[in-house]
Amino acid sequence: MSQTTHYTDYDVMKEKPNWDPHTQTIVESRLTGSTDYKYLTLEEAELLRSICALLVDDSRGEIIRFVIGHIDETLSRAVGEGQRKAGVPEERTLVRNGLKSIEAFTLGKHTRSFYDLEEAVQLQFVRDWSEGTLDIGEHWIVKPKDLFHKLLSLTVDAYFSHPQVWSEMGYGGPAYPRGYVRTAIGQTDPWEAVRMT
Template sequence: MSVTSGAAPRRAADGPPERFPGFDVLEQSGHWDAVTSGVVLSRVGMPPDIRFFTPAEQAVATALCDRLLGQPDEDDGTGTRLPLVNLIDARLAEHRTDGWHYHDMPTDAQAWRDTLAALDADAQEQYGTGFATCAHDEQTALIQAVQDLGSDPWHGLPAAHVWSLWTRYACTAFYSHPTAWNEIGFSGPAYPRGYKNIGVDRLEPYEVHDAIPSDDPLRRSR
C-alpha cells in the first residue's frame, strides 16, 4: 500500500499523526522462516507472567517505563500500550542480559532491584508517596534528576550507568515489539527474503512512505 503524496496522515485518538498509515508488519509474517515468525508472533499474544519483580517493584518499573517511552497509563483500545515490564521481567528471570555489566554496578538483576527501590525512596522523600502513585510530572522530575546527574553518584551508583540500565532494557523491549515496528515503518526481519530495492527512498513493494513531510516540525522532534 502506498500513501498519496500530500495526503494528510491519519491521527490516532489523542495522539500524533500516524507516520506510516495502513502499514502492518504482521502482514509480512508469511515471508519469514518458521522460527522467526514464531518468535515475533509470540510478542503480540498474552504477555509473559511476572516472575522476577515483586508486586511493588513491578509498579515502580511500570511507571518508570511508561514515562521513559511515553506510554499511556492504561490500554486505550488502540493496542499502542506495550507490556514493557513483562518483557524486561522475562529477560531478568531467565538471565538473558546483554552479557556484561558496568564494573561499578551490580549485576543487571540486582541493579534493577536496587534502582527501583532508590527511585521509590526519592519519591517518598520529595512527595510523600511512592513513585508509582506520584503524578506524571513528579515522576518525570524524579527521572530527569537522575539523568541530569551524569557521571555523579546517585544512591551510591553512577547515575549515567543507572540511566543506561533503564533505557537499554526499556528501549530493547519497546522496539522488539511489532507495534513499535509499525510506528517506525520497519518491515521486520529480511531473512530469508532479503531486499531488492537498495538506496535512499527506494522502498520494497510492501513498505509505506512516511506520511509526515521531512520539514514538518513534528517529524524533526521525534
Template sequence: MNVKTRYPSFNVLDEKDEWDDHTQQIVTSRTHPIAGYQFLNEQEVEILRYLCSLLVNDDSPDSLEFVIGHFDKILYSSPGEGQRRAGVPAAPELIRQGLKAIEQTSQHKYSVSFTELNTEQQKQIIQDISAARVEPTEVWNGML
C-alpha cells in the first residue's frame, strides 16, 4: 500500500514547537516504539496486525504499532464499558475470543492461518463475519 503524498518534503513533526503542550505530548508519545504487549499474545498481535491493516487501509508499521498498542493498552487497563447484551463477555475476553474464532475460521475454510491468507481471502472472512455467515458456527456462538 504505497501511497504517494502531495507533499513529500513536509514532516509534520517539524512543526511540533507550534503546538500546545497537550498536543505535543499526545503526538510525540505515538512516535515511541511499543516495548511489549501486556494483554495480547504474539498470535493475537499478528492476527490483529492483518485485520487493522485491512480495516484502516494502511500497512505502515508505525501506524499499525500505534493501533495495536492502543488496543493492548485499553484491553489491559479495562477502563469500563457501556451497556452490553446479557451473556456477552467483557471487551477483553470478547476480543480474545474473536481473534481465536477468526483463526479457527481461517483454518476451517482455507487450512492455513489467517496471517497466511492473501488479502482477498482475509477480506472475505471479514465480510463473512459482518454478514454473520462464518463457519464453523460453534466458534462464533454468542459473538454474532
C-alpha cells in the first residue's frame, strides 16, 4: 500500500525536546518493535503479522512489528480486561485459540498456512470474517466474531500509537507538559501539523 498524507513535511519526533523524559522514553520505544515475544510463539506472531497488516491496510515492516510487539505485551500481562461479554474467553485464550482456528481452517481449505496464502485470498478471508459470512466448518474453537473484534481492537490500538502514523495523520503527540493553548475550532498551536493541500 502506498501511504498518503496531508502532512508530508511533519515529523512528530521533532517535538521530542518538549516532552518530559518519561514520555520521550515511551514514544521512542515505539519506533522499534521487539521480536522477543513473551506470550506469542513465532508462528503465532507471523500469522498475526499477516492479519494485522490487512486490518489496517499497511504492511510496513517496522510499524507492523511494533503492532505485534504491542499485542504480545498486552497478552503477556496478567491484568483484567475491564469488560468482557459472557461466554467470551479471556483475551489471551481467545487470541491463541483463535489463531489455532484460523490456521486449522486455512490448512484444511488451502493446505497452506494463512501467511503463505496469496494476498487476495487472505483479503477475501478477512472480508468474509468481518462480515460474518465465513464458512467456519468444524475448525473453530472460538466464535469468529469475538476473535475478529478483539484482534481489530488490539491492532487499531497499537497502530494508532506509533509515532510515524501520528505524523501522517497530523497528530502532534503528547501535549504534556506543554499543553495546548489555542483550543477553539480551527485554531492550531505553532507546533502542530499544518495540512498541505
